[in-house]
Every structure is written in structure tokens, then in C-alpha cells.
Amino acid sequence: MILATTARSDRPTAWANFSARVWNDFLSLCPLPIAMYVFKAFAALTFITRGSCSLVAKRFLTLSLGEIRPTGWLYDQLVVQTNGVAGHMHEFYDLVSKTDWIGGDSYYSYLEEAGSYWFNAMVPNGVLVNHTVIMDKTQEFLDYVLDHQDETGWLGPEVGTDKPRLLWGRYPFFFGAIQMVEYNPALTDRVVTAFHKFVVVANKMLREGLGVDDWAQTRWEDFVMVLQWLHDYHPQGQEDLLVDTMVRLKWSGVPWEKVFSEEYFPTVAVETLENPFGLELSWHGVNMAEGMKALPATYRFTHNASDLRAASEGWDLMFRYHGRPSGAYAADEMLAGLEAVRGTELCLVVELMFSGSYLYQVSGDPKYVDRVERVAYNALPATITANMWGRQYLAQSNQIAAKNMTPNPFPEDGPESNIFGLEPNYPCCTVNFPQGWPKYITNAFLTTEDGESLVHLFLGPFSTSTVLAKNNAVSVGVDTQYPFSDTLVTTITATKAFTYFVRIPKWVIGGTISINGGALEALIPNENGLQPVDISAGTTEIVLELPANITIESRPHGSIAVHRGPLNYAFDIQRSEKVLKTDPRQSLAVDLQYDAKEDWEYAIDPSTLKFHQRHVSTLPSPVWDYGLPPVTITVTACLVDWPVDGDMFAASPPENPDCVGPERVIVLSPFGATKLRISEFPVFKSNSLQPNGSDDIYLEQIPLRDTLLRQE
Numbered sequence: 001m002i003l004a005t006t007a008r009s010d011r012p013t014a015w016a017n018f019s020a021r022v023w024n025d026f027l028s029l030c031p032l033p034i035a036m037y038v039f040k041a042f043a044a045l046t047f048i049t050r051g052s053c054s055l056v057a058k059r060f061l062t063l064s065l066g067e068i069r070p071t072g073w074l075y076d077q078l079v080v081q082t083n084g085v086a087g088h089m090h091e092f093y094d095l096v097s098k099t100d101w102i103g104g105d106s107y108y109s110y111l112e113e114a115g116s117y118w119f120n121a122m123v124p125n126g127v128l129v130n131h132t133v134i135m136d137k138t139q140e141f142l143d144y145v146l147d148h149q150d151e152t153g154w155l156g157p158e159v160g161t162d163k164p165r166l167l168w169g170r171y172p173f174f175f176g177a178i179q180m181v182e183y184n185p186a187l188t189d190r191v192v193t194a195f196h197k198f199v200v201v202a203n204k205m206l207r208e209g210l211g212v213d214d215w216a217q218t219r220w221e222d223f224v225m226v227l228q229w230l231h232d233y234h235p236q237g238q239e240d241l242l243v244d245t246m247v248r249l250k251w252s253g254v255p256w257e258k259v260f261s262e263e264y265f266p267t268v269a270v271e272t273l274e275n276p277f278g279l280e281l282s283w284h285g286v287n288m289a290e291g292m293k294a295l296p297a298t299y300r301f302t303h304n305a306s307d308l309r310a311a312s313e314g315w316d317l318m319f320r321y322h323g324r325p326s327g328a329y330a331a332d333e334m335l336a337g338l339e340a341v342r343g344t345e346l347c348l349v350v351e352l353m354f355s356g357s358y359l360y361q362v363s364g365d366p367k368y369v370d371r372v373e374r375v376a377y378n379a380l381p382a383t384i385t386a387n388m389w390g391r392q393y394l395a396q397s398n399q400i401a402a403k404n405m406t407p408n409p410f411p412e413d414g415p416e417s418n419i420f421g422l423e424p425n426y427p428c429c430t431v432n433f434p435q436g437w438p439k440y441i442t443n444a445f446l447t448t449e450d451g452e453s454l455v456h457l458f459l460g461p462f463s464t465s466t467v468l469a470k471n472n473a474v475s476v477g478v479d480t481q482y483p484f485s486d487t488l489v490t491t492i493t494a495t496k497a498f499t500y501f502v503r504i505p506k507w508v509i510g511g512t513i514s515i516n517g518g519a520l521e522a523l524i525p526n527e528n529g530l531q532p533v534d535i536s537a538g539t540t541e542i543v544l545e546l547p548a549n550i551t552i553e554s555r556p557h558g559s560i561a562v563h564r565g566p567l568n569y570a571f572d573i574q575r576s577e578k579v580l581k582t583d584p585r586q587s588l589a590v591d592l593q594y595d596a597k598e599d600w601e602y603a604i605d606p607s608t609l610k611f612h613q614r615h616v617s618t619l620p621s622p623v624w625d626y627g628l629p630p631v632t633i634t635v636t637a638c639l640v641d642w643p644v645d646g647d648m649f650a651a652s653p654p655e656n657p658d659c660v661g662p663e664r665v666i667v668l669s670p671f672g673a674t675k676l677r678i679s680e681f682p683v684f685k686s687n688s689l690q691p692n693g694s695d696d697i698y699l700e701q702i703p704l705r706d707t708l709l710r711q712e
Contacts, residue, residue: 055231055243055300059364059528060446060455063466064182066127070441072461073481073619075129077381078437080622082129084388085422085589086434089118090137092585095427100157101173102144108427111215112157112169115141117431120172123179124438142180142187145173146194153197167202167211171222172432178229179442192234199227199238199245206248214279218287220253221294225358228300246301254282256294257307260314267321269330269337271411285331285344288318289351296362308363315359315368324397325553325561325568325679326382326671327374328352332394333412338556340680341409341649343394343417346383346429349375350436357443360457366529370505373458376440377483378568381672384433385420386625389588391433393417393425397561397679398650400573402594407646420675421591422583445476448501455530456502459488459546459566472496481619482546483566483670484631490542497537501530507548507565514543550609550633559653559680560604562633562668564611569633569668570679572626574598600650600678601642602666603657605686608636624673633668636686653682663688 070078081087089096098104101115108114119141126134150159155173158165177191202223205211212220224246231242258264259282266273270283281287295311298304322329322337324344329352330336332343356372359365383395392402394410394417406415417425444458451469456462459482465475473495480488492500504511504525512520513531523544525531533542548565555561562569574597583589614630623629640657644650663686671679 054303055228056303056362057449058300058361059449060361060457061449061451062361062443063445063447063464065124065179065442066183067466068442068445068462068464070128070461071463071477072479073484073621073623074437074441074460074462076619076621077623078125078129078441080386081388081434081437082125082131082134085390085430086122086125086388087131087134088586088588089431090122090134092583092589093422093430095431102141107157110164111166111213112163113172114427114431115157116169116171116173116176117428118434120176120179121432121434121438123176123183124442125434127179127183128438128441138176138180142177142191146190149194149197153199153201155194155198165205165211166213166216167205167223168213168216168219170198171219171226174226175222178226188234192230192236195226195230195234196236196238199230199241203241203245203248206245206252209252212252214281215287217253217279218281218284219290220249221256221291221297224249224297224301225293228297243301246297250294250298254279254287254291254294256291256314257298257310259283259288259291260295260310260317262313262317265314265317265321266335269339269342270335280334283334285329285333285335285348286351288331288335289348289355292318292352292355293358296359299362311359311363312365312367319371324379325555325563326379326395326397327371327568328379332410332417339652340398340555340559341396341645341652343396343410343413344379344383345394346391347432349379349383350433350439353380353436354439354443357439357457361443361446364528366503366506366525369457369503369529370507372440373483373505373566374568376436376458377566378671380436381624382674382677384624385592385675386622386628387588388622390420390422390590390592391424391429392420393429396649397677398653399675399677400596400600400644400650401648402592402675403648404593405646405648409646409649416591419580419591419593421581422589424591453499453501456490456500459483459503459505468498470496472498474498476500481616481630484619484623484629485613486546486548486565488542488544488546490544492535492540492542494535494537494540498535500533500535500542501528502533502542502544503529504531504546505529505566507551507563508546509549510547512545516541520545550611552606555653555680557653557682558655559682560606561680562604562606562609562635564631564633567631568671568679570671570674570677571600571602571637571666571681572669572674573600573676573678574626575676594676596676599639600676601639602637602678603640603654603659603682603684604635604637604666605684606635608634608665608686610634624670626673626675627669629670629673631670634665635668636663636688637666638663638684638686640682640684642682650678653680655682657682657684659684 094106095114096118098106099115100107123138148159149155181187181191227242295307299307328344330342336342353372356368359368384391402418404415408415414425423430445464446455463477467473475493477491504523511523551563553561575594576597578593580591612632616630620628638659639661
């Protein structure tokens with residue numbers, strides 16, 4: 001993480017000229033207000049509004065915290081997280097146990113995000129596993145912050161101090177407080193009143209050019225989402241002020257519609273490029289993951305469909321030029337291109353999941369949630385130890401060691417960025433990563449805008465109970481081992497008939513549905529990627545079969561990545577483990593070094609790939625570790641001459657390599673279970689017979705330079 005303190009009034013002239021052009025565009029965006037903008041020293045403006053601007057409704061609405069519950073292996077995963085560092089930080093980790101958000105003296109930067117990150121993550125974590133201690137701790141946190149709101153309306157650890165008052169650090173706190181209101185409506189009046197008081201002071205600060213540092217310039221969309229929650233559910237007659245504040249936030253910040261445009265978007269790693277906006281943090285990986293929410297949030301108050309088009313274009317550009325087979329993208333601080341050795345920050349992973357979920361809720365484009373599911377089942381578990389006591393700051397697609405790398409391949413980050421531990425490189429990921437699984441779960445079901453239909457969005461084992469429109473009480477249970485199985489059995493009980501929707505991912509080939517034991521029918525998802533199912537009053541059972549082919553993704557240097565369904569597959573390198581450090585306050589919090597215990601320099605023959613599944617009644621706990629997932633892919637491989645750079649990280653995959661050893665069959669495992677791995681392979685052509693009868697596989701070209709392997 002890079003800290004910067006440039007004030008808005010100190011921006012370079014290029015930024016001022018650029019922003020002035022963007023300002024002119026806004027006058028036509030929101031048709032209802034009559035607005036007049038008067039520049040004052042560029043940093044301040046007067047905004048006079050007559051009337052109010054409505055918000056475009058989201059296509060899909062979230063359920064309240066507690067209405068969706070994980071079951072099966074996913075519940076177990078959240079229990080593992082709770083038993084790991086996430087569930088114990090309040091006991092020993094000073095940034096939480098002594099956070100200045102609740103009167104302590106611990107914080108890691110002037111951004112004041114450590115305590116609020118933890119709160120945002122642990123509110124849903126505590127509820128979803130019914131952990132009374134964590135729920136009590138988050139309630140104490142909320143009470144302290146609200147009790148200490150000052151007379152101006154300011155909230156946070158700056159109250160009663162001379163610390164700088166910067167807006168960004170509050171935003172995760174707001175998200176956590178909203179979730180607490182969802183779970184416990186008795187808190188509504190207290191939280192909403194505090195929020196409205198804060199909006200007044202925030203609006204005043206924005207008018208005066210205060211509170212917006214470089215980080216707030218890139219993360220303004222989070223506050224806009226909070227303001228829109230107030231506007232949607234608790235406006236209290238303050239719609240004009242709320243929209244005014246949304247507009248001020250947007251125009252005090254990064255113009256994401258330009259950052260994510262083809263004209264300005266960087267197509268390679270950015271360390272040698274000049275940022276056209278004069279603000280380096282607009283290319284910061286985590287900021288961009290959060291910034292992906294900006295354009296759908298803007299669309300809601302501009303009513304301008306170009307905002308959604310720009311969001312879609314930016315999404316595609318990001319993964320075209322910086323994407324990873326794990327579903328995430330490379331940014332070891334700044335955007336890092338396509339090389340397999342470059343890193344992806346764990347904060348980026350969880351923020352990308354949240355942003356993709358929101359993008360779907362506003363736009364209905366299924367490409368966003370297909371990727372979120374891929375990130376959740378690959379990039380997220382791969383970056384954390386199986387017992388969830390240690391995490392990386394950066395993860396690599398090809399990761400042959402997790403140790404001190406001097407020199408290291410990360411231009412902006414330290415040499416211990418990829419070790420597994422309590423807080424390697426920087427502590428932000430420790431307090432922020434626990435939001436990943438809980439928010440994936442809380443976004444797994446939605447309702448349609450009219451509230452009459454329920455949507456199962458993220459596939460996995462869940463249960464949900466809610467009341468739809470027209471007082472229709474509905475409960476759903478999904479029995480599945482997905483993504484380790486292709487079968488989902490869903491039991492739905494409803495008091496009235498309604499339409500149920502279930503998302504069908506783009507990778508499903510030849511999927512079928514059976515209702516109440518009836519005939520198998522082909523799946524025909526709609527433009528939102530959803531299969532409609534007519535549900536009668538009473539109990540209905542749905543059986544979904546979602547088979548997938550093995551697919552090959554083209555990667556740099558002629559290398560390939562291997563996928564089946566939502567899972568990316570990698571060669572899981574056997575590892576040795578060395579404890580580098582043990583935290584004196586908690587013996588389970590250790591920093592770990594991993595080294596390869598076996599050869600890893602394999603090229604593979606993609607024509608020999610074959611999928612294997614062990615049918616087990618119960619998945620192991622935890623499931624994301626070496627050799628534990630019940631699905632694998634075998635492939636014929638051979639060792640090749642593949643050098644090591646910097647004495648400890650893999651060079652780029654060699655192109656058109658020759659074998660330097662005999663052919664053998666190796667096993668590829670789900671990426672999320674690997675801690676050392678090769679996931680981007682050089683390619684060779686085997687001279688031997690294909691193993692295990694896999695000669696029934698053939699190649700077919702599909703768009704975007706991918707190759708498809710079909711199994712008959």
C-alpha cells in the first residue's frame with residue numbers, strides 16, 4: 001500500500017484541465033435538477049439545486065443480513081475463518097483490540113481504515129455463524145462510534161483529537177452499520193439519524209474542498225452507495241442534499257469513466273508509464289477494484305446509460321490486459337500486466353468480488369457475477385492458509401516459493417509480500433480480507449426489483465428464508481458440493497406461487513433441469529443469465545445438472561491456463577514449511593515460508609487433459625488445501641528448461657520448449673487449494689499414447705483466443 005497526501009487543490013495542471021472538461025459534461029446528465037456551478041479556486045464550488053433528482057432503481061435488490069445462510073462446505077469455510085485470525089483479532093491484534101475507533105491508540109495510517117475494515121467484515125461474519133462474542137464486539141464498536149459523534153456530525157477516531165479529518169476511512173464503517181440495521185431493525189433510527197448528521201458535515205467539507213485526499217478521490221463511490229441507501233430507504237426529506245452530496249463526491253474524485261476508457265486505459269504494467277490524470281493512485285489495483293462500483297453508482301443519479309457502457313468497457317479492458325486465470329487481475333500496488341510472476345493483492349480480490357456483485361445488481365449483466373464466482377472459488381482461498389491464520393499480501397499465478405524475495409518481482413512492494421503470515425508487507429489485508437466470504441454469501445440471493453421473485457445468483461450450498469411481495473413467505477435450501485460437483489438439488493417452500501430464478505454460468509454446456517422428478521429439460525437462461533422456474537404454492541424440488549467442458553485460456557509466451565467450470569486448475573507443488581516468526585500474543589499467528597520440494601518446470605500437452613471426480617459424501621475440512629478437493633485434471637507433461645529469475649521466482653514460461661526429461665502424467669488441482677503452483681504452462685506435443693482413454697477429447701476454437709476441449 002502506498003500512502004499519499006496530495007490535496008485536491010495541489011493537483012497538477014493536467015488534472016485541472018482534464019477535470020474542467022469532464023465538469024462540462026455533467027450539466028446534461030441529470031435532467032431533473034436545475035444546477036449552477038460556480039468555480040472558486042477550482043477546489044470549491046457553489047451548487048444550487050431546485051427540485052430533486054430521482055435515482056434509477058437497481059435491477060436486483062439484496063436481502064437483509066441473516067436471511068441468507070451458508071450450509072455444507074461453505075458454512076464450514078466460514079467456521080474455519082471464524083476460528084482463524086479473523087475471529088480472534090479482537091483478542092490480540094492491536095489494530096483491532098486497541099483501535100482508536102473505540103478509544104484505543106492503535107492505527108496504521110492517517111487513513112483510519114483499520115478499525116472500520118474489521119467492523120465491515122466481522123458484522124456479517126458474526127451473524128452468519130451466530131458467533132455471539134463477535135456480534136457483541138461489533139455492537140460495542142457501533143455503540144462507541146455513535147456515542148462519540150460530535151456536534152458537527154463527524155464520526156470516527158478523529159473526534160476530540162487534532163488528527164486530519166479525511167472522509168475515506170468512514171466508508172467501511174458505514175457499510176458495516178447498514179448491515180447491522182438490516183439484521184436488527186431496532187437500530188434503524190439511531191444509525192440513520194447519525195448518518196444524516198454526518199451527511200451535513202460531509203457536504204459542507206466538500207463545498208470547502210476539505211476531507212478529500214488522494215485515497216478519497218478514488219474511493220468516493222463507496223460513500224455514494226451509502227447515500228443511495230439513505231435515499232432509497234430513509235431519505236427523511238433530504239433527497240436534495242443526498243443527491244447534491246453524491247454529485248460533489250463524483251466531481252471531487254477520479255473520473256472513472258475516463259480511467260476505464262480505451263483512450264486512457266494502460267495496456268501493460270504501468271511502472272514505466274506516465275499517468276495521464278496526474279494521480280498515480282488511479283492505477284492502484286485496490287482503488288480500481290473499488291472504482292468499478294463508481295460508474296453503476298453514478299448511473300443511478302445521472303440516468304445516463306453511457307455510465308453503464310463505460311463500466312462494461314472498463315471491466316473488459318481490465319481483464320484483457322491485466323487478467324489472471326484465477327479470475328482476478330494483477331496489481332502489485334499498481335496495474336501489473338499479464339506476466340505470471342506479478343502479484344495480485346488480497347484486498348483487491350475481496351473488493352473485486354463486492355464490486356462485481358454490485359455491478360450485476362445495477363446492470364443485470366451476467367459477466368460480472370460469472371467472474372465473481374471464479375474469483376471466490378480460486379483467487380480468494382489461494383491467498384490464505386487452509387486454517388485461515390495466515391494470508392499473503394500478493395499472490396502469483398506461477399508461485400514456486402513464498403519467502404523473502406530479494407530482489408523481488410514487485411516494483412512497489414516489499415520482498416516478503418508473498419509469504420503467508422499475520423501482516424506481511426502491510427496490515428490492510430489482515431483486517432480487510434475477512435469480508436470476502438461473508439459478502440459473497442450475503443449477495444448469493446437477490447430479489448427482482450418488484451420484490452415478487454427470488455434469484456439464486458452465486459452457486460453453492462445455501463439456505464434462505466424471506467418474505468417476497470404480496471406477503472409470500474419463501475424458504476429455499478440448496479444441497480450441493482458445487483463447485484466440486486455439477487449437481488444442485490434445491491428445495492423451495494412458498495405460501496404463494498412465484499417465479500424463481502437461478503443463474504446459469506456461461507461455462508455450462510448441456511445443462512438440464514428437472515422439477516419434482518419430471519423429465520429433464522434443457523436450460524434456456526435469459527439475458528441476465530437466469531433460468532426462470534415457475535414455483536407453485538407448497539414444496540417444489542429442482543435438480544440442476546451443470547456440466548462443463550475443460551477449457552484452455554491463452555496466456556503470454558504461448559502458455560496456457562486450464563479451467564473446468566468455475567475452477568482454474570494448477571500444478572500443486574509439494575512444499576516445505578518454515579516458521580519465520582510467531583506473534584508473542586497469539587501462538588497460532590505465525591509467518592510461514594514455503595519452498596518447493598519437487599520439480600515444477602513442466603510443459604503440458606493439452607490434448608491429453610482429462611477430468612476426474614471422487615464422489616464423497618462429505619468434503620474435508622478445510623477443503624482448500626493440498627490434495628483435498630475431490631476434483632482433479634490429469635495431463636501428460638514433461639520437464640523443460642525453465643529458468644529461475646532472482647534466484648527464487650519463475651521466469652516467463654518458455655516458448656516451444658523441448659523436453660529434458662521423460663513424459664509423465666501429472667495431476668492438476670483447483671487453484672484455490674494451492675499455495676505453491678504453476679497455473680500458466682508452456683505447451684508441448686506428446687509422443688506417447690494419450691492416457692486413460694482421453695483420446696475421445698478434441699479441440700475446438702472458441703472466441704477470445706481460447707481453445708475448448710470437449711469430453712463426449
